[in-house]
Every structure is written in C-alpha cells, then in structure tokens.
Amino acid sequence: MTARPLRIGLYGLVGSGNLGNDASLDAMLAHLRDRYPDAEIDALTDAPDGARARWGIRATPMHWNRGEYRTADTPVLVARKVLGKLVDAVRVPLWVARKDAVVMSGSGAFEVTLPLRSWGTPYTQFLVCVSGRLLGTRVGLVSVGADDVRPPVMRALFLAAARSVTYLSYRGEHARDSMRRMGLRERGDRVFPDLVNALPVPPGPPGPTGVVGVGVLDFYGGNDDRARAEEVHARYVASMARVVDGILDRGREVRLLIGDQVDDRVVRLLREHVATRRPADLSRVHTEPAADVGELMRQLVAVDAVVATRFHNIVCALSAGRPTVSVCYARKSDELMVDAGLGAYRHRADTFDPETVLTQLDELLASADRMSADIARRAERDRTALAEQFALLDAALFPGVAAARPVSDPDIHPAPTA
The missing domain is CATH 3.40.50 (Rossmann fold)
Known part of the structure; x- marks a missing residue:
C-alpha cells in the first residue's frame, strides 16, 4: 500500500x-x-x-x-x-x-x-x-x-x-x-x-409506555419447506395474530416492527385481522414505517417489551435493553437469547404456541426493571x-497504514447518509 x-x-x-x-x-x-x-x-x-x-x-x-x-x-x-x-x-x-x-x-x-x-x-x-x-x-x-x-x-x-x-x-x-x-x-x-x-441507543421515555413491540417476518420457512411454504406462512401469520389479540386483550397497545421492506405484507395482514375482528382496537395498533435501524431503535425504546422474529429485531431490542420473547427461525437467534439470559423465552417460528408466548410476555413485563438492567449490562x-x-x-x-487520527472513543456512531 x-x-x-x-x-x-x-x-x-x-x-x-x-x-x-x-x-x-x-x-x-x-x-x-x-x-x-x-x-x-x-x-x-x-x-x-x-x-x-x-x-x-x-x-x-x-x-x-x-x-x-x-x-x-x-x-x-x-x-x-x-x-x-x-x-x-x-x-x-x-x-x-x-x-x-x-x-x-x-x-x-x-x-x-x-x-x-x-x-x-x-x-x-x-x-x-x-x-x-x-x-x-x-x-x-x-x-x-x-x-x-x-x-x-x-x-x-x-x-x-x-x-x-x-x-x-x-x-x-x-x-x-x-x-x-x-x-x-x-x-x-x-x-x-x-x-x-x-x-448508539437513543434515549427512551422515563417509565412504562403500555406498548409491546411485535416484530414480524414474511416467513415461509427455509430451504426444506419450499413444498409447503404457503402453509408455513399462513400458520405463522395466524399465530402472530393471536399474539396481537392477546396483547390487546391485556389492555396494552401494539407496535408492529419490521426488519425488511418485504415484511410490510405481514403488517398489512395483521392490521386487516384487527380491523375485521376487533375494529375498535385498530387505533391501538401502531405501524409507523422504519426506513433504517435508527428509526427502529427509536420505536423500540418506546415499548416495554418485545416479541420478535427477525434476527436483527431481536438484536436491536436487546441492545435497547428491552425484555424480549423470540419467535425465531434460526439457531443464531437461539444463541443470542441464551447469551442475553433469556434462553427460556425462545420459540420456533413454524411451530410456536401463541398462548405460551403471551404467558412468558406477562412474566417479562412483571419483572421488566430487573430484566432491562441485566440486558443493558450485556449490551x-x-x-x-x-x-x-x-x-x-x-x-x-491495513497493516502498516498510519491511522488518519487516533481512536479516542470506542463508541461507534452512525454513518451519515447522503
């Protein structure tokens, strides 16, 4: 060089x-x-x-x-x-x-x-x-x-x-x-x-908000599920709809979260479910788009807990110190949850039981302050x-290349956008 x-x-x-x-x-x-x-x-x-x-x-x-x-x-x-x-x-x-x-x-x-x-x-x-x-x-x-x-x-x-x-x-x-x-x-x-x-993690509100984040994925299974992809997708959406219903039944609000633009399809299906089955509650289901992780993080710090499928929804929720239940599709998410001390709160996206997820969500919310502090220390x-x-x-x-300037702060800041 x-x-x-x-x-x-x-x-x-x-x-x-x-x-x-x-x-x-x-x-x-x-x-x-x-x-x-x-x-x-x-x-x-x-x-x-x-x-x-x-x-x-x-x-x-x-x-x-x-x-x-x-x-x-x-x-x-x-x-x-x-x-x-x-x-x-x-x-x-x-x-x-x-x-x-x-x-x-x-x-x-x-x-x-x-x-x-x-x-x-x-x-x-x-x-x-x-x-x-x-x-x-x-x-x-x-x-x-x-x-x-x-x-x-x-x-x-x-x-x-x-x-x-x-x-x-x-x-x-x-x-x-x-x-x-x-x-x-x-x-x-x-x-x-x-x-x-x-x-960096943006600051959040000082106390509970009464909102639960639900991170979704346009999920059709993996390579081995190609023959039954539509069946896998339909079951996943129906189960996530039951999770949304359960959160609303508990008097809380829901913020639907995505990790990719393709997930908008599942967001629309869940909103249609609420609009059809319980139209009076539709105003309690929030779906502001997130164009980047900065916006996603601002949404995450304003919820009390998270149920999520996409790997980086889980990563960001834990980085923000939010108690999380994972409904995941890969070992990487399982490993992440175990490392965060939440190994008991992980489920398979293709077979999870909505009622069990809701029961565990109740447990996390009941001890949210302690859980959030532990998760934040790991982050x-x-x-x-x-x-x-x-x-x-x-x-x-870059061996032998003189650094342009010394690193004085280990924190990493977002790259500016054009």
Missing part, C-alpha cells in the same frame, strides 16, 4: 431495505470513515441505487444479470442466468483487483436458514473471497453468521470463500462450530457480537468487545 488513499470495497446485500444488513454497514462505514477519512469507498451490492442514495458511495451491481432473483422458467432466461455467471466470473475479480481491501460486514454469509440457491449470492461471495486471495486484495468477513449446510455445491462454495479470506469472525459460537463441522480447519477465528450492537459488554474487533480488523486489513 502506498501514500495514495486506501481503496476499500464493501460487499454484501445492502441498500435493498434489509434493516439489519444496512445497520451492520452503518457501523462499519462509521469506523472506516473515522479511521481512514480519505479512503475511496465503494460497494458491490444487489441494490446499487439504494446504496448510493443511503451512503453517498459509488456502487456496482453484484450481478450482471439484473434478473438474478427471478425464477428462470424459459430457455431464454436460463441462458441469460448461465451467461451472467460467466460474465460475473470476470467482472467481480476485476472489481476486487482495484481494491486494497474488501469488507463484508455482518449478515448471514454462510447461512441457509431462509431459501437460498447455490449459484446466486454464495457464488458471488465465492468470487469475491477467492479473487482476493489470488489477486492480493485482503478480504475481511466481520461478525458473520453461519449454519450447517447440506447442499454439496453450496458447502464447497462457502468453504472455499472462508479459506481464502484474510480476516474472519463470527457473530456466535454456533456459527464458528458450524464451519468447523463442514470442514474448515481451525485458524484462530474469533467470535464477536453482531455489528449492530456498535450503534454494554458487547459494545466494548466490538471496539476490540475494529482494532483487530485494522491490523489485519
């Missing part, structure tokens, strides 16, 4: 409306801009327009084929997808070669807990990581998720990517253990909290750990 500005690439599914992925990038960008204010930063993402608008950075489409996420049901579309993979095998390495370092911040880099195809994002991630190794560009995957992967092609792509990177850390012990079970040799990679924990521990991780990442990806 020379005296010229650092050239840093950001890779990932960012800018498309997934609040958790975008917030992880917020935290990473804040750190990079603080330490390397003159760096040239651009992104390789599935939503380049959104990335340019949100962060004011250059952005390149992740896939040459802009119809990558549509089903190829004609010979022409199939041929275009195949051609796209060949084109990406050239254009992605060219993008990597122009960088001093590439960073993937957070996200489920090695997960298949939701439907995923091998030759989609896993293939592009493989190209980024292996290109870095071959072309001399340092690549860091920071606080990423992982799970046991059965499809052999996807497993091979994940392992090749992990073996190629300069820096790799996980956001949970389960993620690291999963990669070891799949065949990744021990390389000293560490576990750190999710990057979203590095973002502060996580922020300290992430400050350590940023220092390790700098040493791995």
Whole structure:
C-alpha cells in the first residue's frame, strides 16, 4: 500500500431495505470513515441505487444479470442466468483487483436458514473471497453468521470463500462450530457480537409506555419447506395474530416492527385481522414505517417489551435493553437469547404456541426493571468487545497504514447518509 488513499470495497446485500444488513454497514462505514477519512469507498451490492442514495458511495451491481432473483422458467432466461455467471466470473475479480481491501460486514454469509440457491449470492461471495486471495486484495468477513449446510455445491462454495479470506469472525459460537463441522480447519477465528450492537441507543421515555413491540417476518420457512411454504406462512401469520389479540386483550397497545421492506405484507395482514375482528382496537395498533435501524431503535425504546422474529429485531431490542420473547427461525437467534439470559423465552417460528408466548410476555413485563438492567449490562459488554474487533480488523486489513487520527472513543456512531 502506498501514500495514495486506501481503496476499500464493501460487499454484501445492502441498500435493498434489509434493516439489519444496512445497520451492520452503518457501523462499519462509521469506523472506516473515522479511521481512514480519505479512503475511496465503494460497494458491490444487489441494490446499487439504494446504496448510493443511503451512503453517498459509488456502487456496482453484484450481478450482471439484473434478473438474478427471478425464477428462470424459459430457455431464454436460463441462458441469460448461465451467461451472467460467466460474465460475473470476470467482472467481480476485476472489481476486487482495484481494491486494497474488501469488507463484508455482518449478515448471514454462510447461512441457509431462509431459501437460498447455490449459484446466486454464495457464488458471488465465492468470487469475491477467492479473487482476493489470488489477486492480493485482503478480504475481511466481520461478525458473520453461519449454519450447517447440506447442499454439496453450496458447502464447497462457502468453504472455499472462508479459506481464502484474510480476516474472519463470527457473530456466535454456533456459527464458528458450524464451519468447523463442514470442514474448515481451525485458524484462530474469533467470535464477536453482531455489528449492530456498535450503534448508539437513543434515549427512551422515563417509565412504562403500555406498548409491546411485535416484530414480524414474511416467513415461509427455509430451504426444506419450499413444498409447503404457503402453509408455513399462513400458520405463522395466524399465530402472530393471536399474539396481537392477546396483547390487546391485556389492555396494552401494539407496535408492529419490521426488519425488511418485504415484511410490510405481514403488517398489512395483521392490521386487516384487527380491523375485521376487533375494529375498535385498530387505533391501538401502531405501524409507523422504519426506513433504517435508527428509526427502529427509536420505536423500540418506546415499548416495554418485545416479541420478535427477525434476527436483527431481536438484536436491536436487546441492545435497547428491552425484555424480549423470540419467535425465531434460526439457531443464531437461539444463541443470542441464551447469551442475553433469556434462553427460556425462545420459540420456533413454524411451530410456536401463541398462548405460551403471551404467558412468558406477562412474566417479562412483571419483572421488566430487573430484566432491562441485566440486558443493558450485556449490551454494554458487547459494545466494548466490538471496539476490540475494529482494532483487530485494522491490523489485519491495513497493516502498516498510519491511522488518519487516533481512536479516542470506542463508541461507534452512525454513518451519515447522503
């Protein structure tokens, strides 16, 4: 690396409306801009327009084929997808070669807990990581998720990517253990909290608000549930509707929370349920949109407790110190709840019993002050750990580069938007 500005690439599914992925990038960008204010930063993402608008950075489409996420049901579309993979095998390495370092911040880099195809994002991630190794560009995957992967092609792509990177850390012990079970040799990679924990928590009201947050997901199950996806979705929505009914029956209000724009569908279904079955209570169901995690956090600090499905709804609720019941779809959420001392308050999204969730919600609300204090202490521990991780990442990806200015405060502040 020379005296010229650092050239840093950001890779990932960012800018498309997934609040958790975008917030992880917020935290990473804040750190990079603080330490390397003159760096040239651009992104390789599935939503380049959104990335340019949100962060004011250059952005390149992740896939040459802009119809990558549509089903190829004609010979022409199939041929275009195949051609796209060949084109990406050239254009992605060219993008990597122009960088001093590439960073993937957070996200489920090695997960298949939701439907995923091998030759989609896993293939592009493989190209980024292996290109870095071959072309001399340092690549860091920071606080990423992982799970046991059965499809052999996807497993091979994940392992090749992990073996190629300069820096790799996980956001949970389960993620690291999963990669070891799949065949990744021990390389000293560490576990750190999710990057979203590095973002500041806004102040909340001084006392109880009488509102419970309900975080939803447009949930159709995982890869193994494709044949019965609609059935899984219908059961999930019906069970969440019963949770909403139970909260309203207890005289409390409900704030519906999302983690991605696609979750708006479930929000609409739940509001329609209330409007049809108990129209007088519709005014007690609040649904203000959250365009980013900052807005989501402002909503979370104004509730007394949370029932949530999306992983980053749970992360943010715990970061805000809110007692939480999880209705989750992945081991990462289970591990997060156990680490927060809430292991008894976790349920499977495809089979949970609404009445049990409501009973546990009552328990948490009855001891909210004590629970909130315990959760807040753990959140502060996580922020300290992430400050350590940023220092390790700098040493791995930018060795010998003088810091633009010394780090005087371990707190991470949100990246400014354009």
